[in-house]
Each structure stands twice: as C-alpha cells, then as structure tokens.
Amino acid sequence: MRKKIVSILVFLVVIAHTAVRSETIRISTNETELVLQTAQNGRLFQLYLGPRLKDQGDYALLTSSMKSHSNEQAWEAYPVSGTETFFEPAFAIQHNDGNIATVLQYVSHTVKQTGDVTETAITLKDALYPIQVKLYYQAFAKDNIIKSWTEISHNEKRAVNISRYASSMLYWKRAQYFLTEFSGDWAREVNMSTAPLNFGKKIIDSKLGSRADLHVSPFFTVGLGDTPHENEGQVLMGTLAWTGNFRFTFEVDNEHNLRVISGINPEASDYALDPGKVFTTPAFIFTLSNQGTGKGSRDLQRWARDFQLKDGHGDRLTLLNNWESTGFDFNEPKLDSLMEEAKYLGVDMFLLDDGWFGNKYPRHSDTQGLGDWQVTSSKLPNGVPALVKAATQAGVKFGIWIEPEMVNPKSELFEKHPDWVIMLPNRERYYYRNQLVLDLSNPAVQEHVFNVVDHLMTENPQLAYMKWDCNSPITNIYSPYLKDRQNNLYVDYVRGLYKVLDRIKAKYPNLPMMLCSGGGGRTDYEGLRYFTEFWPSDNTDPVERLFIQWGYSQFFPAKAVAAHVTSWNHDASIKFRVDAAMPYRLGFDINVKELRPKEQTFCQSAVATYNRIKNISYNGDQYRLLSPYEGNHTALMYVSETQKQAVLYAYDIYPRYAEILYPLQCQGLDPAKKYRVREINLMPGDKPAEAFNDKVYSGDYLMQVGLDVFTATKLHSRILELNAVE
Template sequence: MRHLLCAAMGLALAGNALEAAENQVIRISTNHTDLVLQVAENGRLYQTYLGEKLLHESDLKELDWAVHAASDGSVCKRGWEVYSGSGNEDFFEPALAVTHNDGNASTWLYYVSSSMKEVEGGTQTDIVLRDDAYPVEVTLHYVAYPEEDVIKTWSEIVHQEKKPVYLSAYASTMLYFNRGSYYLTEFTGDWAKEAQMSTGQLQPGKKIVDTKLGSRAAMHASPFFMVGLDQPASENQGDVLMGTLGWTGNFRFTFEVDNVGNLRVIPAINPYASVYPLERGEVFATPEFVFTYSTEGTGQGSRNLQNWMRKYQLKNGTGDRMTLLNNWENTAFNFNQELLAELMREAKDLGVDLFLLDDGWFGNKYPRKDDKAGLGDWEATQDKLPGGVPALIESAKQAGVKFGIWIEPEMVNPKSELFEKHPDWAIHYPNRERYYYRNQLVLDLSNPEVQDYVCGVVDKLMKENPELAYFKWDCNSPITNIYSPYLKERQGRLYIDHVRGVYNVMKRVHANYPDVTMMLCSGGGARCDYEALKYFDEFWCSDDTDPVERAYIQWGFSHFFPAKAMCAHVTSWNRASSVKFRTDMASMCKLGFDIGLDELSQDELAYCRAAVANWNRLKPAILEGSQYRLVSPYESNHMAVNYVSEDKASAVLFAYDIHPRYQEKLLAVRMQGLDPEKMYLVKEINLMPGVTSSLKANGKVYSGDYLMKVGLDVFGFQQMQSRVIEFVAQ
C-alpha cells in the first residue's frame, strides 16, 4: 500500500505528461565518464549510474533507479534522488530545505522537463523540477566537457509564493556511490601551512568539511576534496572522484554513508547563520561544482582538471605569465621612492618581467607604517613616495620592467579616514565591543555602495596610471563582528550576499581591465576557488616560502590547479637551504622572487639569472604541458614532478632531496608522459656557476620508453638538494 501511495503522488502531479516522461533516461557524458539519471514511475528524478563510460547505449535501459534500502524500504521504493528535498521519505541529508509561507518545511520535487544545448567545449543539460504542492521550482544545470572529462553542475531555485520562503539548505548537486569502502582526502591547514593532505576512511554517518570564516574562507579548509572508491586515492591507479566548489565564502562538503553503505556527496554553500529569505521571483543560484571521475588515479584526474581550467576557467588560461621581483620580504613597510627605483633596476638585472610593490605605500593622515592603520586610504604616502604611483611607473619604465602594486580594497583599518567617514560600510556589531583580525575589519560587500567604492579603488589607480600592469589583490581577514549595518534585519543573507558582492566587484574589474594581470591572495592561499579564478590569472599559494614546506603545499595544490595558476617565490625563508634549492622549488610553479639581491653572492645571482632564462624557455612544458607527480613527499624523503609539452618534444624533471635518511635505499625516477618512440637528450640545467653535473645520464640520449620504464638515478643523500633535468626530443 505504501508503495502505491508513493507512486500515486507522482502520478497526480502531471497526469499524462508524466506517463510520457516515465523511465526517461538523461545521460550526461564525457569521453570516459557517464552520469545517468532516470525519471521513475513516481515522477521523480534519480541517479542510476556514475562511473566509467558505458560503451553501449542499449545498456542504459538495464539500469534500475531503485536501490536496496533495508528497513527504509518499508516506506516505499527508494532511489538516489538527484536533488532530494527535506521532509520527503528519505531519512538522510537533503540537497534542499525550504520553509514555505504556511510553515511547512517539506519539499517534494518532480520532473517537469529537460533540454540540451551546445556550449563552448561541451554540452549543457538543463533539468526542471517542481514541487507538486507549492510553487517552488529547481533547475539543475550540468555541463559535460568530453575531451577534458570534467562535469560542471549547479542549481537554481525560484518560487512564486506570496511571501519570502526560507532556505536552510541549498546544495549545488548530489552524487551517489555504491562501493565497498570510501576514503576521503581533504586539504586543510592554517596560515603558512595550506593544502595539507590527510586521508581517512568514511564510516557510517556524516563527515563534514566546512568553513565559517566568510572571507579568507579557505584558511583552515580548502574548497576541494578527493574520494577514493574501494581504496585510498592513489596517484596512478584506482577510481577517484575529485571535486571543487567555486565559492570564495563559507562552504560545506557533506559525505554521508547511509544504513546500507551507500555514499552521498553534497557540495554546498555552508548554511551556517544563513537561513536565506528568498523573495518571490528571485533566483537563488548555487555555486558551480566542478568534478572529474578518474579510473586511473589522481594523476589523470589532476590533468583533467588542469587542462579544463586552462581552457575554460582560469583568466588568461592559455596566455603567458610574467616573472617578477616583489619587495615585501626584502623591505616590508620600510622603503622610499629611491629604494624602490633601485629595486626595479635589480629586477631588470635579474631578468624578470615585472617589479611588484607590496603593502605599505598608502595613507597620509594615517600612514601605513605597519598593519594597524591606513587600510582604506588608497593615496600614496607623500613623505615616503612624493611622486606617487606615477613616479614609480616612470622608474620602472626607465629600468625596463613593468610595474605592479598590492591592494586590499575589501578591508579597512578602524584607524583610517575611510572608517571615520563611513563606519557603516564595515561589517561590525552595533552593540558589542569589536574584536579584530590583523587590526582590520571587512567592508560590507553586500552593500552596492561599498561595491562601487571597491571598484573605484581600482578605477582611480588605473585612470591615473594606465600603464599599471599587475595587481596583487589581498584579503587578510575573515569576517569578524558579524553584523551588516546595510542588511539590518536580513542578516541571514550576509554571508551569501557578501560573497556575491565580492564576485560582482571582480566581474566589473575584469570587464574594465581584462588585460591587467591579477594575483589572488588571502594572507597566503586562503582564496583558491575556481569561481574567483575566472577573474584572476594566478593565486598566491602561501606566505610560507620555506622550500621544504612549499614542497607539501605545492604538491597539495597541484591536485586541482595548473602550474601557471600557482605563484611561488624565492625568498630568504629557511636560510639553511641553498638559493638553488629555493629557486628550483619555486620553478615548478609560476616563478617569482621576493628577496634582496644584495643578500646573494655573485655566483648565486648568476645562478638566478640563468634559472629565470631556463624557466622562460621551458614555459611550453611547465605552463602549458601535462604534469606528472612522480614521487610524493608524503610517502618518501624526496619529491619529483615532471612536465611534458603538448607535442612531447620537450620535458623537464624537478627532483628534490628533502630530508633523506643516512644511506637509505634510493630508487630510480621513472618519467611519465613521454613519447616512447622518441629519443631524448638528457641535460641537467640550473647548475651553480663552475659546477658540472654529476648525473650519470647527463648529455646522453635515451628513448622515451627507457626513461619511463627504467628511469634515471636522480636522488641523493644530501639534505635539501635538487636537480632540474631537461629532456629534448632529437
């Protein structure tokens, strides 16, 4: 009887139209992956398959939407509902929770229609679902990119009830798996220890990875994850789901193993303190969730995402990148116009493209002498920089380099002219003592007037200095003192509308200055989401530039980002390591320097110049080629990564001895991605002046087959040593 009642509810929704849709199959495919959905006889939409692509279309009809539910099956037939609403017969975590005008908190969504259209690089599928008792509609969007084996999905929620409804859950999607075991790899950390990887088996119940920081949101947890199916995620074999949410605010990943051992994965905005009042006719669009399903381990999954990101997501993803010299680690706040001009000449001597002026250049009534004052007052400090930014750009031109500048326009110091004039523009309590992170407050980007102000910071700098070539855009504080003077009684919208305001600013700046290079920074790598990187060319992975720590940080981030998006600088952190080791570590990403050249010996400076030239020459492999992670620092005392150009004519291997044990067993490193039929000349580069290579293979020619099956002995026993080896097809 219960089964009949469940089916009857669906049939009542759409009558004959529903009968026509019954058992309709919707296939969302890439070259190697299938996501298959089916409309059941109850009129609702279920996932029937997610995995390696099925070869025969006829097999799709054999997939059954109903799953074994154990005791839960006593209610009615159960399936993996694609966008499950709260209050229905499913007893586990929903995608959507709505409180309607009459106080009813249940939502049952039924299939209405679906359509497909071609978009750049792939096919978009749109599916409309509707509640049978309330005028609430959800549209599910999927874009499948066949060549890259990537699927992007998001949802849109709208209603026509007379008054606002209240959303307390609003996921981007839901994905399901039926395997023997599941292993979650998460990327967590803090300032100076970003993207630290840890793996654990998911047990019955819920595992939640989330953040409540508002801005600088990824400081403790990164917005991406990996799930190994039947085994922990492995580099070169095994099935793995790799996913990331494009949201620079609070996010939540829910991993729930149910009563029969099935897993549901729910990526979403974190609804913490965000019961959202949705107005009639207003469309609530969730963030995009981007994922790949790999049957060849995380290495192939990473290459899928890196390739897709360069083509379709990252700003200027197929364009060039500039090397640079930053002044922060050299001078901090202590500089003047003459010193900066000298550093620009040093940048030219080093061979980099650009000089980047960091924090400390602005504020007059409250000059930026430290981090306690000046944020918000974006005028050059007269006694420090009497010629202002125009004089600095002129000095850069005379030196023969481009000029970039640091800004943090979303923040304000209470000790600033901006806060004196507009205290209501900052997020802060009206009736409590304020507390501060880094002596600053977050501007309220839910307020359109504040959005205009932030855009105006960039507009003013660009209008006065049209030759500005680069912005480092920082965000050093999470949201504190959590109250919006603008939203007043609508505080449930703050965490969401603030992020929407941030993106609105980013879109406007990008539209006005599409050719200006932008670095995304947040006290290090606490902003690293795919959505923000639509408007930024690259991001700062971490303030920690110790090359040993950077090995782990860069290894972690490389699972989801191409090298050209990941900024890495040579600094004075960890002086126990050589300049060569520090430079070689930075060279596996987007190379930059943040060091006083007067600290370097003549040999070290000559080495750095040569390393910059080599990096520029190897851009086709490092920036545009395929990356292969060969030896993990998590599993050994060494690390190795190689890049191969698209035409397989050139490759480069970065090999690092981090902390080898005394006389430990050393293994040959086997390359990946080469053409087995090609012959490659092996040459060690990035050598200190006067040093000859001790690599036995140096100067010899090997087949790609040999290099991938036998490999080369590149590791040694010394602490913090490195090799960079170039392979050129003959």
C-alpha cells in the same frame, strides 16, 4: 461548492504531475557517464555514475533495475527535507504558510551543445507550491569534467526561507570509501590526510565568510573502493567554485551507499528569497578518474586552462617583490633601486607591496591606514605615476598591492563610513589582524571597492599587475545594510565581490591579478575566473613549499600557482630555493644585493632558463613521480602536449645516512622516441653528471628503467631537460 472545485483542481494538478512518462537523461564526457531517470511518481533519480559503458544497450539494464526499487531505496537526484528523505537533504524550504515540505517532480529538460561542451538543464517543480528548481549539468567531453549547479525560484506572495540549497548530490555504492582532505592553517596549508568513511556523516566546511580557505581547503578526493593512488584506482576529485563558506557532506547510510553533497555552507545562512528572484548556487566541479589522482589532476588542470582560469593559455609575469627587503620601510630612492635590481635579475616586473598609502594615518604597520587609498606623500611625494615611470625607465613593468575589501578602525574611511563596515552595533569588536571587513552586500561599498582599482588604472594606464589581498575572515557578523536579513550576509557578500570583479574584468580584461589572501585563503575556481594566479602560502620555506605545492597541484595548473624565492630557510642553498619555485609561476622576494656574486649570477641565469622552459610546465601535462609524504625525496615532471619536450624536477630533502637510492621512472613520454637528457639550472662552474650530460635514452627506457636522479645530499635539487631527438 467553490472549495470542492478547488480541491478537485488541485487533485487533477497532482495527478498530471505524477503521471509522467519515464525520462532517461544522460550526462556524458568521453570517459564518464551520469544517468538520471524519472520514476512513475515524477521524481528524478540517479541511476548510475561511473565509467562510460562501451555497449550503449547496457544502459537499458540500469533503467530496468530502477523499476524494482522503492523511493526509499532509490537515489533521488535532489532530495528535499520534510518528506521521506531519511538522510541529509539537498534542499530545504519554508513556505509562506509555514509548511517546510516540498516535493520536486520532473517537468522538462533541455540539452545545448557548444563544441566539446554539453549543457543539460532539468526543470523540477512542486505541484502544490509555485517553487521551481533547475538542475544544471555541464559536461566537458575531452577533459572528463562535469560542472553542476542549481537555480531556485518561486512565485509565492512573500519571500520564502531556503535553509538548504546544495549545488550537487552524487551517490556511489562501493565496499570501501576513503576521503583525502586538505587541511592546515596559516603558513601550513593543504596538509593531505586520508581516512576511511564509515557509517554516518563526515563534514568538511568553512565559516570564514570573506574567503573559503584557512583551516580546510574547498576541494577533496574520495577513493572509491580503495585509498586514492596516484596512477591506479577509481577516484572522485571535486571542488566548489565559491569564494566563501562551503560545505562538503560525505554520508554513508545503512546500506553502505555514499552520498556526497556539495555547496555553500548553510550555517547562519537561511536565505530569504524574494518572489521572482533566482538563487543560483555555485558550481561543483568534479572528475571521475579510473587511473588514480594523477589522471584526475591532469584533466582538471587542462580543463582549467581551457575554460576557467583567467587567461588560461596566456603567459605569466616573473617578478621581484619588495616585501622581504623593505617591509613598510621604503621611499622613492629605495624603490628605484629595487627596480634596477629587477632589471638586473631579468624578471618582467617590480611589485610594490603593502605600505604605500594613507596620509592622516600613514601605513607604517598593519594597525592603521587600510582603506585610505591615497599615496603617502611623505614616502612617495610624486605618487604612483612616478613609480610607474621609474619602472619603465628601468626596463621593467610595475605592479602594486591592494586590499580593498578591508579597513583599519584607525583610518579616514572608517571615520567617515562606519556604516560600510561589517560589525556588531552593540558588542565589543573582535579584530583579526587589526582590521574589519567592508560590507560588500552594500552597493555603495561595491562602488568604493571598484573605484580603488579604477582610480589606480585611470591614473596609471601602464600599471601591469595587481596583488589583491584579503587578510581577514568576517568577524563581528552584522550588516548595517541588510538590516532584518542578516542571514543573507554570507552569500550576498561573496556575490557583491563578484559584481565588483565582473566590472573590473569588463573594463580591464587584460589586467593580470594575483588572488592573495594571507596565503592560500582564496584557492577556488570561481575566484580564478578573475585572477591569473593565486598565492599558495605566506610560508616560502622551500621544503615546506614542496609539500604545499604538491597539495595544490592536485587541483590547479602550474601557471596558477605563484612561487617566490625568498630568504626563508638559510640552510637551503639559493639553487634549492630557486629550483623549488621553478615548476610554477616564478617570482623573487629577496634582497638581491645581499646575495654573493656567484648567487646573483645564478639567479640571472635561472630566470633566463625559466623563460626558455616555462611553457612546458604552463601548458604541459603534469606527472607527480614521488610524493614528499612518502620519504626523504620528491619529484615531478611536465611533458609537452607533443611529447617532444619534458622537464623533470627532483629534490633530496633530508636523506638518511647510507640510504639506499633507487632509479626514478619517468611518465608521459613517447616510448618510441629518443630523448636527449641534460641537467640545467646549475650553479656557475658546476657540471652535470655524465648520465645527464646530453646522453640519449629511449622514452621506453626512461619510463621502464628510469634515471638515478636522487642523491644522499641534504637539500639538494636537480632539474633535467628532455628533448626528443628527431
């Protein structure tokens, strides 16, 4: 009798959850609309994602079309495995009783408005199991950006196993789809390539553990209906805010619908979730542009400055780094001399790179000392305080390099705490760059990593900057701390890193830090909540940097991209090398004394010029005018918000003999304004061409006719400053 009553109660619960009234939920920016609706069975479906419709009554037509579709044909907002989902699911779970199916039904939703930002939270539950999934959508109206993430929780008796936990699932139906991905390797990052998406799945993913980016970057562009273009067509541009393993799945089904699933890579990460705990996925950040990738990039860059990037509206420090001048071979007199060079150049700061620490195992190469964050007394007998003092006396700030998540086996830290290291207990170790990764899932390791920064800052309150490196992916994958929950390691490592960074940001909120990872290993928007900028690549050849910086510019603002002038590519003049770095956060990693006097004078003048114009690129709108992928030249420009100022950067890479050159048309200017055009950043003694010597043009002329900025000279560059004439 009792069993019969329980069965009736379960039946009534199911009926209560399935007999819900239809709910329509709209997530809106000023330009884009995502429309979700519940069906009669209580499940939540995507009705529409596209340009915001002008006639609000037209959304009723979308609602009525839903009623004519079966569940199999409809687009479920967060489909689960084990039911009638025939394609890649967003969510998969194994319950305590071994059942691997879940049906998520709408319960309620809330909407919270804060200024220009609207946050919608939708609660879904399973009628038979105590599982809850909350879908979050944050819409930034002015910037045309939507963030989506998920919270998963349960109240089963024991931990459940979740094997899929996407941040986002989006759908389209177009005649064609084209995916642009950003792939490469160390020193050849973010190579852009575009290919059609046809039936089946295309997966872009990373399995590096401690970083997101090496062979492929955690961002993409999809052309909806055509290949992505700079200034026309509809494109989806998306990125995952997660400093670890990611996966993007692009699946075209039998009816030519496109599903885009974004989130943490579930590979080797079936997560054991305890009762009462909440599993929060990283945010998937996307924009839908109807004016090509240029518009999408400007929206992402503006949003990042406003909401995501640390100190997004603040200044950035120009600097001189010692690495290419000294490597590991330096002492106090050498560094004091370099600080004087920094002052001579006119940069804000001197940055001391790798090699300043370790005593039992002094850091004379990358083979030892990593993890022992005590100053090498034989190199620097007076410690970091003396260096900070010397920099202050020279008239510059002082910054320092650290790599606190890593350890060399040849170190005191490894000898003392092998249990703090991610490594297999019963197999031969594999070393990436002669090092291993500390286990940040362990609170004791988190404390250690925080203390690396805290000790430096406590001892040296005037320390102005930290370059935080991360040169190794996770290898030898085993956590002594997690024991029987090894599949939680990839996720808990990144969460442990964020716990450390949250503490650092709370205690030292104004400390600028560079997100450096052997080049562009960490180029994600969650990391950039804690860092003011990132290092795009260890490759500083100016020609290669034009391509690399072009790729990163698709998703990140100029002030977040660190660009240094170095000795790479001696075929390129010092002017070309400086001009290649000028559109971004400028730095030098070069032996100034090896430059000729004329080149030294030019670099001094370039720093002064940069300080005068940098706010235009830091806070203005970027327009990519000519891609380096399209020929032998490239150009981009930045326009201030008021359209009163602009800077145009043009580069002749390797023009062909007798090549026909064409005028370059500007973008983003006010056609009604007049602009005075002047070539700047010239070598001492050089004069601008007549066309760029304070000549005045209308904005309309500059955009419709253009300027002859390119030449037939190899490795030639030109910077033009445009100022509105009142």
